[in-house]
Amino acid sequence: MYLHPHLETMSRRDLEALQLERLQRTLALAAEAPFYRERLASAGIEPARIRSLADLRHIPLTSKDDLRRSYPKGMLAVAEEDVVRMHASSGTTGKPTVIFHTAHDLDAWTDLVARSLYAAGMRRRDVFQNMMTYGLFTGGLGLHYGAERVGMLVIPASSGNSKRQVQLIQDFGTTAVHITPSYALHLAQEVPQFGVADPRDLGLKFAVMGAEPYSIGTARKIEAAFGAKVFNCYGLSEMNGPAVAFECAERNGMHLWEDNYILEILDPETLEPLPPGAKGELVLTTINRTGMPILRYRTKDLTRILPEPCPCGRVHQRIERIMGRTDDMLIIGGVNVFPSQVEHVLMELPEVGSTYQIVLTKENCLDRMTVKVELRDPAFTGNLAQLHALQKRIEHELKSALLLTCRVKLVEPGDIPPSQGKAVRVVDERGGN
Amino acid sequence: MLIPQLSIFVQDKVGRVAEICALLAQRQINIAGFDIADTTEGFGILHLVVDRPDLALQALHEHQIVVKSTPVICVVLENRPGRLALVLELLSKAQLSVEYMYLGSDNNMFIGTDRNERAAAVLEGADFRMLRAQDLVSGKE
Numbered sequence: 001m002y003l004h005p006h007l008e009t010m011s012r013r014d015l016e017a018l019q020l021e022r023l024q025r026t027l028a029l030a031a032e033a034p035f036y037r038e039r040l041a042s043a044g045i046e047p048a049r050i051r052s053l054a055d056l057r058h059i060p061l062t063s064k065d066d067l068r069r070s071y072p073k074g075m076l077a078v079a080e081e082d083v084v085r086m087h088a089s090s091g092t093t094g095k096p097t098v099i100f101h102t103a104h105d106l107d108a109w110t111d112l113v114a115r116s117l118y119a120a121g122m123r124r125r126d127v128f129q130n131m132m133t134y135g136l137f138t139g140g141l142g143l144h145y146g147a148e149r150v151g152m153l154v155i156p157a158s159s160g161n162s163k164r165q166v167q168l169i170q171d172f173g174t175t176a177v178h179i180t181p182s183y184a185l186h187l188a189q190e191v192p193q194f195g196v197a198d199p200r201d202l203g204l205k206f207a208v209m210g211a212e213p214y215s216i217g218t219a220r221k222i223e224a225a226f227g228a229k230v231f232n233c234y235g236l237s238e239m240n241g242p243a244v245a246f247e248c249a250e251r252n253g254m255h256l257w258e259d260n261y262i263l264e265i266l267d268p269e270t271l272e273p274l275p276p277g278a279k280g281e282l283v284l285t286t287i288n289r290t291g292m293p294i295l296r297y298r299t300k301d302l303t304r305i306l307p308e309p310c311p312c313g314r315v316h317q318r319i320e321r322i323m324g325r326t327d328d329m330l331i332i333g334g335v336n337v338f339p340s341q342v343e344h345v346l347m348e349l350p351e352v353g354s355t356y357q358i359v360l361t362k363e364n365c366l367d368r369m370t371v372k373v374e375l376r377d378p379a380f381t382g383n384l385a386q387l388h389a390l391q392k393r394i395e396h397e398l399k400s401a402l403l404l405t406c407r408v409k410l411v412e413p414g415d416i417p418p419s420q421g422k423a424v425r426v427v428d429e430r431g432g433n
Numbered sequence: 434m435l436i437p438q439l440s441i442f443v444q445d446k447v448g449r450v451a452e453i454c455a456l457l458a459q460r461q462i463n464i465a466g467f468d469i470a471d472t473t474e475g476f477g478i479l480h481l482v483v484d485r486p487d488l489a490l491q492a493l494h495e496h497q498i499v500v501k502s503t504p505v506i507c508v509v510l511e512n513r514p515g516r517l518a519l520v521l522e523l524l525s526k527a528q529l530s531v532e533y534m535y536l537g538s539d540n541n542m543f544i545g546t547d548r549n550e551r552a553a554a555v556l557e558g559a560d561f562r563m564l565r566a567q568d569l570v571s572g573k574e
Contacts, residue, residue, distance in 0.1 A: 375442055375499055382440025382503035384470050384478050391474060409475050411444045413497045 001249075001312075003118035003150075004111070007259050008314045015315050019262055020053055022287035027059075030293040033077040035070040056262060061271065061283065061296045067097045067238065075292050076100055083291055088136040089237040089336060096136075099237055102291040106145070109240040112257050113146020116246030119255070119312070120231040122176050122206055124151030129174040131183060132211065132334070133159045137403075138241025139211055139334070143178045146243065152176070162187055166194040169202050176206035178233075178242075180334040181214040181222065185365035188225035200227035208233050210242050211334035213322045232321055238297055239284050245319055253306040253318030260288040263317065264296070265305055268326040276307040281326050282319065300327045330426065332360060333367040335404045339425050342371060345401045351379035351390055357416045360428045367430060369406040371398060374413045434553040434563050435504035437486040438466075438543065441479040442499035445471075450479060456496060457481075462489050465569055466507075466537025480535065482507070482543055484569050503545070506553045507564035510542045517542070520556065527555045 002008045010018070027047035030036040040047065043060050050056070067075065076083070084103050088096040101109070122128065128147040134140030134156060147154045155168055159180075165187065168174060179187070184207060191199045204226050209219070210233035219230040234254050235242035244261060245254035256263050265280040266273055274280040282299045302325065306318040330337045339358060347354055357372040373394060375387075387410060394408045443449050450469065457464065466482035483489045486502065493500045510516050520542070524531060529552050534544045541564055546552045557563050 377494075377499045380440075380442055380499045380501050382478065382501040384472065387442070387476065387478070388472070388474070409444075410442075411476070412442060412499060415444060415446075 001119075002314075003115045008115065008119075008316070010315055012315055015258055016053060018259055019287060022259075023053065023056065023262060023285065024048075024050060026285070026287050026289070026293045026295070029077045029290060030295055033075045033292070035066065035074040036077075036293075036295065039066075053262065056264075056285065056296070057273065059295050061298050062294055063298050064097060064238070064300075067294075068095050071095045072098050073100075075294065077293055078102055078291050085141075086136075087138045087141075087237050087241065089138075097238060099240070100291045101240075101289075105240070105289045105291050108260060108288045109142065109243070110145040110149050112240070112260060113143055113243040114149035115257070116231075116233065116243040117143075117147060117150050117152075117176075117208070119246060119248040119314075120206060120208070120229075121249055122147070122150055122152060126150075126152045126175045126206070127155065127173050128152040128176045128178070129155040129157050129165070129168055129172075131157050131159055131165060131177055131179045137335075138235065138237045139178065142235070142241040142243065143208065147176075147178075159183065162190040163194055166191060166196060166202070169204070170196075173203070175204060176208065177204060177228075178208040178210075180211050181209050181218050182212060182333060182362075182366055184209065184222045184226070185218070188222065189365060199225050202226065204228040206231060210234060212331050213324075216321070234319070234322065236299055236301075238294060239286060239299075240289070244284070248310065248312045248314060250310055250312050253310070253320055255310065255314050255316040256319050258316045261285060262287055263305075263319070265303070268302070276305050279304040279320075279323060298326075300325050300329065302326060328426070330358070330360070330428075332369050332404060335402065337369070337402050337404060341401055342398065345397050346373060346394075349394060349397070350376070352376055352394065352410075353413065355413075355416050356425065358426045360426070360430050362430045369404065370409055371406055372409045372411050372416055374416060375410045377413070434506065434557070434565060435549055436482060436507045436543070436564060436566055436569065437502050438505045438545075439479075439481045439483065439486060439489060439493070440501050440503045441481065441493065442476065443469075443479050444476045453479065453493070453498065456492055457483065457489055460488060460492050462492070465539075466535060466541060466543045468533065468535035468543070470533060480505075480533070480543070480545075482537060482541075482569065504549060505543050505545045506549050506556070507537075508542050508544065508556050509562040509564060510536075510540045512540055519559070520544075520561065523555050523559055524552055527551065529555070 031047050082102050083100045085101045088098045130143050132139030188199045205228055207228045207230045209230050223230050231247045233242050234245040245256040247254050262285040264283040266283050268281040282301045282303050284297050285295050286293050302323045303319045353374040353376050355374045359370040361368045391408050398406050463484040468480040469477050471477040530547045532545045
């Protein structure tokens, strides 16, 4: 039932003692990074004087902007030669957020993924097909190595190409998949055209779903379609990636692995701690990462702690499925997009104005992003081919900045309502998942 | 020998072309030639030849409409067999590429090519009657 019985079921007291020991080590290490050396010094904090978990709240919060400002290596706490991998996610403007990992960090992360998959019930005889994009995104490699550590056969299928996904499932007897909820719904629709009358005939038992927020309703719908159990997975690249928190077999909230992270729930306005069970912003501190420790990171994700103990017996507190964001980040087909990224791309293009609108729709269960852009008069030559070329060029620029295919629609000046705040910039017609 | 033509960027929206035409009608501007090059991408280009292009440009600019003056040539096409075929044959022999063409009022054929001045010279050399900008103005009065 437990892959790491001691770490998963130790007493709260022992867990907190472990957390404090790891926090102190992390602080000493963080002070080696240029960013935190300065940040801690200017806040008057001496790592050696943090003597209890309660002292954590004296440490300043870290934001995504801090990561961007220290790009690329300002938060690196070890020698460059000790780094063995990097991952990156979209930043709020042009620059991505980069996370460096040492061999120790990858080992610890892989352990958490393995622990999570094991808690859900996956065992070495299972076959794990990873339908998440491999690459800089953490959902590919992160789950890949964790599933291998459980001992499963891992199929690195990556995302898309439903025909091949179905064939791999059939030929190799896949029992577990890692998939986004939107792709799962799409795949369920597509399966019949590949000669499988009912998606339940594929024989899947487990679907690990993350990267996008989704409702219990969506989870149940996917379970009904495939006859598989859905397990919610939470993570963010700044905190390694998937399996920061994961549903156990009870499937009632996600255990946040507190031997690797310290969690806080803060009021997003006052940044004061909230009582257990109250909804607020999740703030996380890495306590088992050496390459790039991050202290009190504002995830911008809204959730709450489920204060009651879980019947599974794990000591790690559970968080509710993510209930929203405190910023304007969009999640489109599993990819994080900030409207400011779009703005940044458009500002570089003299042919179009900086007035834009993002329209999100669903096509065959998949997210579709359309960016409406106003054509500027001086750029217009009267030539249709040039307009086409401009449209394609903007699509290309957006794709390389967002790592997401989107459609560009050129519109006349004045077509987009003047924005009063961020809401008007985004029209989300996808409906709730 | 080039005729001023207005190229207008229009997005696919019910009533948009109607609005533009109404705008010109209000100013008593006469349309002598009209064409829409549409795309599947949600926008198109409207070509207009009018009697008073400067006034039309001003009116369109006032309404924030994206417009450019793009000259074309205009050949008067007699209404009998073989005339259009001959025009096209002459242009192709001269290695000129036709980008678009449309028929306006009074058998006026408007043609946009990759080298308009050369095209006008070729047709005029073959005794075709070429419309000039001032013909449009006088034609109205």
